Amino acid sequence: MRPTDVLPAPAPAPATAPTELFIGGAWRPAGDGARFTVHDPATGEPVASVASATETDGVHAVEAAAKALPDWAATPPRERAEILRRAFESMRAEQEELARLIVAENGKALPDARAEVAYAAEFLRWYAEEAVRLSGTLGHAPAGGNRILVMRRPIGVAVLVTPWNFPAAMATRKIGPALAAGCTVVLKPASETPLTALAVAGHLQRAGVPAGVVNVLPSRRTGPLVTALLAHPEVRKISFTGSTEVGKHLLRQAADRVLASSMELGGNAPFLVLADADLDEAVAGAMIAKMRNGGEACTAANRFYAHSSISGEFARRLADAMGRLRVGPGQEDGTDVGPLVNERARAEMQEVVDEAVAAGATVLTGGRTPDGPGWFYPPTVLADVPADSAVLRREIFGPIAPVVTFDTVDEALDLANRCEVGLAGYVYTRDLALGLRVSERLEVGMVGLNRGVVSDPAAPFGGVKESGLGREGGHEGLLEYTESKMIATQW
Ligand code: NAD
Numbered sequence: 001m002r003p004t005d006v007l008p009a010p011a012p013a014p015a016t017a018p019t020e021l022f023i024g025g026a027w028r029p030a031g032d033g034a035r036f037t038v039h040d041p042a043t044g045e046p047v048a049s050v051a052s053a054t055e056t057d058g059v060h061a062v063e064a065a066a067k068a069l070p071d072w073a074a075t076p077p078r079e080r081a082e083i084l085r086r087a088f089e090s091m092r093a094e095q096e097e098l099a100r101l102i103v104a105e106n107g108k109a110l111p112d113a114r115a116e117v118a119y120a121a122e123f124l125r126w127y128a129e130e131a132v133r134l135s136g137t138l139g140h141a142p143a144g145g146n147r148i149l150v151m152r153r154p155i156g157v158a159v160l161v162t163p164w165n166f167p168a169a170m171a172t173r174k175i176g177p178a179l180a181a182g183c184t185v186v187l188k189p190a191s192e193t194p195l196t197a198l199a200v201a202g203h204l205q206r207a208g209v210p211a212g213v214v215n216v217l218p219s220r221r222t223g224p225l226v227t228a229l230l231a232h233p234e235v236r237k238i239s240f241t242g243s244t245e246v247g248k249h250l251l252r253q254a255a256d257r258v259l260a261s262s263m264e265l266g267g268n269a270p271f272l273v274l275a276d277a278d279l280d281e282a283v284a285g286a287m288i289a290k291m292r293n294g295g296e297a298c299t300a301a302n303r304f305y306a307h308s309s310i311s312g313e314f315a316r317r318l319a320d321a322m323g324r325l326r327v328g329p330g331q332e333d334g335t336d337v338g339p340l341v342n343e344r345a346r347a348e349m350q351e352v353v354d355e356a357v358a359a360g361a362t363v364l365t366g367g368r369t370p371d372g373p374g375w376f377y378p379p380t381v382l383a384d385v386p387a388d389s390a391v392l393r394r395e396i397f398g399p400i401a402p403v404v405t406f407d408t409v410d411e412a413l414d415l416a417n418r419c420e421v422g423l424a425g426y427v428y429t430r431d432l433a434l435g436l437r438v439s440e441r442l443e444v445g446m447v448g449l450n451r452g453v454v455s456d457p458a459a460p461f462g463g464v465k466e467s468g469l470g471r472e473g474g475h476e477g478l479l480e481y482t483e484s485k486m487i488a489t490q491w
Contacts, residue, residue: 017101018198019050021057021218024064025211031056036220038195041107041339042329042374048105050194053217055228058186061215065157065184066234068212073154073182077131084128084179087207091121091168091200098168098199103330105193106167107338107375110330112293119455120168120200123473126457127176130478134181146490152482154182155260156236159229161250163242164341165296165397167193170241171200173457173472175214181481183237186215188226190242192341194218227253236260237481241298244421244466262470262480264298264462266395267423270416271301272438274409275309277428281450283317286401288452289426291325291379294337295399296345298467299424299446299454303392304403305412311405315383318401319364322379325399329374339375340398346375349398352391353380356402361385366399387415395421409438417443423463424454445471 020027029035034052039045053061072080091098099113106113136151158178162170171187178185189197194216201216219225230238230253238254240247241264254261271289273282289301306314330338340346346369353367366380377398385392385402392402406412416425425444429435432449439447445463446454455461460471470480 017048017195018202019048019195021051021053021061022198022201022214022216023057023061024067024215025205030054034220036191038105038192039342040104041341042331044373044375048195050198050218052221053219053225054221055224057217058225058228059232061186061217062157062229062232062234064212064215065186068210069157069184072179072184072210072213075182077134080179080182081128081131083208084124084131084176087204087209088121088124088128090203090207091117091124094203095121098196100331101199102167102193102196103338105195106164107330107341108294108296109335109338112338113330116166116169116293119457120166120172122457123169123172123176126473127180127478130177130475131180133475134478134482136484141488146488149487149489150484151487152181152479153485155481155483156183157234158183158185158237158239158481159226159235160185160187161226161238161240161242162187162189162197164190164192165293165298167196168200171197173461173477174239174241175200175204177472177477178239178481179209179213181478183481184213186217186229188217188219188222188229191218191220191222226250230254230257230259238262239480240264247468260483262472263468264472265423265466265468266421267298267300267463267467268302268393268395268419268421269299269424269426269444270419270442271304271426272412272416272428273304273306273310273314274412274427274429274431274434274438275307276430277310278430279310279314279317282314282428283321285426285428285448285450285452286318287321289448290401291322291337291399292453294340296341296397300397301401301426302396303416304401305406305415306403307412308405308407311403312383315364315381315403318403319381319383322381322399322401323365325379327376327378337379337399340377341375343375345398346377349377349380349396349400352394352396352398352400353382356382356385356389356391359386359389359391361389361402393419409434413438413441417441419443420465421463421467422465423467424448426452
């Protein structure tokens with residue numbers, strides 16, 4: 001871990017990346033000319049100046065999306081699929097440029113950024129394939145007499161709001177299914193990471209997406225802009241990924257217009273290591289579940305529950321693996337973990353550690369904010385964390401792994417489920433039947449059973465409880481952008 005003794009990485013050059021608003025197929029400045037600065041988390045230095053959309057820009061974007069909707073919805077599914085497929089290929093062809101752009105504004109290590117581009121592009125390929133598989137049903141009314149014909153129709157103009165942690169993948173996970181279903185969209189990316197979303201829009205444009213079908217509005221005036229978008233009478237859907245707090249706020253706004261709502265919100269994933277687990281496998285899985293994307297993932301393992309017979313050994317081995325990770329600027333070869341996204345995120349890491357230590361936890365590795373520029377924090381393992389510690393109730397969103405000891409599987413499940421959110425969970429055991437029983441009882445939307453990654457474009461992604469509503473990915477992700485229409489008829 002040596003963030004302070006490396007030279008600041010050469011400023012990446014997103015000079016060719018678009019920095020204007022994308023409305024109706026044209027790149028434009030904000031209506032009032034306002035701009036905001038994007039910073040490199042590894043140095044705190046400016047990376048680019050980006051147009052900051054006004055509420056009026058928002059209205060123009062919705063109007064463009066509404067104008068494009070009838071033709072796009074009527075475009076043959078095969079043609080929509082071919083365009084999405086070309087966008088997939090275009091993103092893959094420029095994987096390295098996109099990855100470097102992600103690193104420049106988000107900070108993550110280059111291998112994580114490359115993996116994100118591959119994952120993000122895959123949503124476009126998956127939904128290119130799904131676009132031609134949208135079917136309905138035909139049934140008989142139970143009382144006889146008529147038939148019940150059900151078809152899926154595009155829901156209409158969708159507002160998409162995305163976070164900074166996966167700036168490419170959270171955009172394509174929404175744009176892919178929306179376009180496949182025949183919807184048009186207005187995307188508001190996170191203010192920390194607008195460049196990647198604008199670059200993705202460039203790929204879609206070059207792939208042949210018609211003007212107005214995709215609109216992108218970076219902005220520093222987030223609240224008023226999104227309120228204006230949701231209030232517009234042409235908007236029929238909100239799909240949001242971000243914190244539970246903002247998600248609840250948007251759901252209240254969506255209620256005023258009875259908008260269809262998909263919410264991918266915060267997580268607090270439990271990671272259960274049962275007594276019979278293969279510890280090598282469990283530690284390898286824990287490293288992925290915790291450290292993919294530097295710990296800044298909604299699916300990140302947030303609370304480790306290890307059986308009392310192996311918890312000491314598990315925590316030691318995890319600390320050893322965490323301690324060997326190289327922290328540094330994301331662009332540098334050999335960097336495993338980049339900086340956190342901003343100063344506030346880094347300050348929260350120290351708060352978590354201090355809170356846990358005050359509650360009785362022991363720091364096995366890391367735990368101290370380094371000096372120097374950039375928002376670096378070392379991979380940290382906390383052992384002997386009391387099961388009722390406040391740190392276990394918060395989403396850490398960084399490279400800290402608290403380990404708690406349990407004695408029985410029922411106790412582990414009780415601790416894991418004592419939580420208001422339920423996105424992902426992980427279980428390690430050699431007994432597959434036990435693993436499946438525990439997976440069924442975990443109150444989460446997704447389980448990694450002897451596996452540290454759950455995300456897959458082909459699988460329904462989403463949570464229970466306050467982790468959200470609806471699913472993204474898989475066939476279910478496509479249905480979120482449709483509504484069923486029933487025709488009762490007879491012949
Ligand atoms: P955030 O909620 O602060 O921001 C998300 C988006 O909402 C950004 O575009 C932001 O500009 C916008 N926003 C913020 N305040 C708003 C307001 N008042 N009105 C309208 N829009 C507003 O979240 P974040 O810090 O960017 O991301 C981290 C959170 O996202 C974590 O809680 C994480 O778990 C969650 N997340 C969830 C998933 C999932 O699929 N469930 C995926 C990634 C991230």
